[in-house]
Every structure is written in C-alpha cells, then in structure tokens.
Amino acid sequence: MKIHFIAIGGSAMHNLAIALHKRGHEVSGSDDVMFEPSVSRLAKYGLLPKAMGWYPEKITPEIDEIILGMHARVDNPELLKAQELGIRIYSYPEYIYEYSKNKLRVVIGGSHGKTTITSMILHVLKSAGKDFDYLVGAQLEGFDTMVRLSDEAPVIVIEGDEYLSSPIDRRPKFHLYKANIGVISGIAWDHINVFPTFDNYVDQFRIFIDTIQPGGKLIYSATDAVVNKIVHEDTSAISKIPYDLPAYNIKYGVTNIIVDEKEYPLQVFGDHNLLNLEAARLACESLGIGATDFCNHITTFRGAARRLELVGKNENANFFKDFAHAPSKLKATIHAVKTQFPDRKLVACIELHTFSSLNKDFLDQYSDSMEEADTAIVFIDKKTFEQKKMSPYGAETVKKAFSRGDLLFFNEPGELSNYLENVDLRGKNLLMMSSGNFGGIDLASLSVKIL
Structure with a gap:
C-alpha cells in the first residue's frame, strides 16, 4: 500500500509511520514543525520529509490511504487535495x-x-x-x-x-x-x-x-x-x-x-x-x-519515560522529572515522592504549558495541589502565552489559584535555571514536572551542576 501521513511528526503518528514502513508499505509524510525524537527516528528509516510545510502536489491518485494527524487543520492543503481526489482518509485510531x-x-x-x-x-x-x-x-x-x-x-x-x-x-x-x-x-x-x-x-x-x-x-x-x-x-x-x-x-x-x-x-x-x-x-x-x-x-519494570524518571542523585538528594501537568497528576506525583522519602524536604516545580493548564477559568483546579511540597515553584514560559495567543498573567494570579502565598513564580527559563542552580539540595529532593521542556532548560546538564 502507498500511505501518506499528514502531520507525520506527532508522537503516535511518526511511530505508526515507522511501524507501517517496517511492514513493507510505501510511506510518505509532511509536517510544518517537528521536534526530537521524531526527527531523528524518521530520518533513521528514510521517512523524514525533505522540507517542512504542506505540499498538495504530494497528494496523487496513486496514494491508497491518508492518515491524518490532530496537528493538521481542517483547511490543510494536503487534506483538501485528498478530499478532492476521494482518497480514503483515516485518523490514526481509526x-x-x-x-x-x-x-x-x-x-x-x-x-x-x-x-x-x-x-x-x-x-x-x-x-x-x-x-x-x-x-x-x-x-x-x-x-x-x-x-x-x-x-x-x-x-x-x-x-x-x-x-x-x-x-x-x-x-x-x-x-x-x-x-x-x-x-x-x-x-x-x-x-x-x-x-x-x-x-x-x-x-x-x-x-x-x-x-x-x-x-x-x-x-x-x-x-x-x-x-x-x-x-x-x-x-x-x-x-x-x-x-x-x-x-x-x-x-x-x-x-x-x-x-x-x-x-x-x-x-x-x-x-x-x-x-x-x-x-x-x-x-x-x-x-x-x-x-x-x-x-x-x-520487579524489573523501570517505569515509562518521563514518569517519575530519576535524572540524577547523590548521597543527599534525588532529582526526578515527571510528565505530570494536570492537577490530579501533580498532587499524586508530589505525594509519591514525599511518601517514599519522608525525611527529605521536597522542592517541586510545575510548568504550566497546555491550553487547559494555562486557561484562567481552569487555573483554580490547581488549588492545594502543591500543599505537600516544601518549596513550590510554578513556571510559565512567557513565550508560551504568545505562541498559544493567550493573555498573560503573573505571580499573584498563580499564587491565588494554587492557594499558596509562598509559591515562587518564574516566566523566564534563565531565571528559573539560575534559581535552581543555587538551591542547596542537601537533604532534599527536586521534582520537575511538565509536558513541555521548561523553555529549553537541559535537565541533564542542570542535574550535573546541582548534584
């Protein structure tokens, strides 16, 4: 089969593309923006698009099936061409x-x-x-x-x-x-x-x-x-x-x-x-x-990537990262670390990154979600507000929503990184939680510096 992926760079999408390629299908794809590990993994199998963007000329009657990713829009030119030609279009769950x-x-x-x-x-x-x-x-x-x-x-x-x-x-x-x-x-x-x-x-x-x-x-x-x-x-x-x-x-x-x-x-x-x-x-x-x-x-299961993943440790401290971003996940992850290490104080940092977490109408759902952390930090990269075309807000709004007056707030990656590099972690654990990337902070390098 000849199968084309519109928005091939998504997490599930690029893996499905590789799986079908391994099955012997002829796979192609397009996307307007991609990140690691999608780029390297698609390149490894010869599936990385030669250029970013949408190219309706790629959509020809020879294509048997289209798999459409959520990242694409309804007016995507490749999608419109596929609909015009009557090619069978699947979502990946379909x-x-x-x-x-x-x-x-x-x-x-x-x-x-x-x-x-x-x-x-x-x-x-x-x-x-x-x-x-x-x-x-x-x-x-x-x-x-x-x-x-x-x-x-x-x-x-x-x-x-x-x-x-x-x-x-x-x-x-x-x-x-x-x-x-x-x-x-x-x-x-x-x-x-x-x-x-x-x-x-x-x-x-x-x-x-x-x-x-x-x-x-x-x-x-x-x-x-x-x-x-x-x-x-x-x-x-x-x-x-x-x-x-x-x-x-x-x-x-x-x-x-x-x-x-x-x-x-x-x-x-x-x-x-x-x-x-x-x-x-x-x-x-x-x-x-x-x-x-x-x-x-x-007993040999080490956990899924970014789920309470140990970034580094020494005899006095552990550094964990986690995918937690919703209120229930945030509370459960903080509780887990505090219960496992009851004699250590916890410095916990959450990046608000998704549309839901940044929405002012939803923000109150985070009330008391960080109450078990000894030091609570919220990070919002100010560029995220710009990228998502949302109105920004500051520390007081976040403190009120989290019901925590002593909460620390940062909106610049450099300022957050500088603060963490100067925290004395002796007898403490550090927990970094996000579905994003903290504005590009390299957590592995940060771990080396602070441990």
Missing part, C-alpha cells in the same frame, strides 16, 4: 482499529496513569514471551517503537487517549477502538479547550464503557468516586472488576508489594503507581498471566 478488528483489544483509558498501566502490561507480556501488538504514548526500555502491528499477534494493547481523533473526526480516540477489555484508571477534568464542562468530559468515559464489546470486561479504580459512580450507573452486558491498593511496605527507600506473604521489590513507587500496577495485573490476568508470574516480571 487505522489502528481497522488493523486490529480481528484481535483481542485491551484499551487503557483514564485521565491519569494510562501510559504507565499500558507500559506495565507490555513489559510483563514481553517478559513472559507473549506475542502482542501495541500502541503506547511513551518510549519504553526494550521496545524499538511505540507502535507494533503484525498479522500474527492475537492481542493488541492500546493506550486509549480521550483527546480528539483528528481535525475532521471530533470523537475521542478511545471511542474508536471498541475494547474487549477496558481499563479506567481515574477521571479528573482535562482538555478544557475541547470539553468545556466537567460533565461533558465525564460523558466521554460513559461512552467508552458503552463501546466495550458485549461479553467484555471493564477494570476500574475503586478509589475514584467519579469512576465508581458511572460504573455503577452503567447497565452494559460486561463484567466489571474493581481494583484498589495492593498490600505493600517501604523498606530502605524501596517499595515492596506483598502477595501470598512474599515480598516483591519494585523499581517504581507511589500510591498512584501501585494502583497502576493493580490495573495492569488484572489486565494481564485476563490474558492468562497469573499473579506470581506477574509479580516476578514487574
């Missing part, structure tokens, strides 16, 4: 479903934890020697790409994002996969630019439950009140399996889960990760992997 409709589909949804749960399942399946396809939102140790598609694998494990499928398909991605086994890790309002009210956002998870195939399973967090409510209201003909925290202890800075009176040391920590682990265990159980085998395999 394409994944078409490729996997004869497989057992495990779809992990939720406002938080879905990447980690998916990653844990993949790690255990691989360690157990199982054959499976997958789509996950982070690069994992031991996996070349974030997407695998094959003819042979009987199972596909999919991270089910609730964001929109494409500019011309306004359905959330996880509605399109028609799960046989679904997971909901928790619900906390996100993507305010698309789902303007909390009820509207919650409705997307009700619809997700409705898409689980008859006779299928829903694995859900019993600790989440909103999830519990919609599950108990649902009348679908599916099995509903709740999960809670497993038995565990913390010894010498290491978290151990306890199964049948045996301790299994983990390389991850925090209540949120223990809940993620239980969701993964139940999903793996549905795929034929027992509790003992699961526990043996999960």
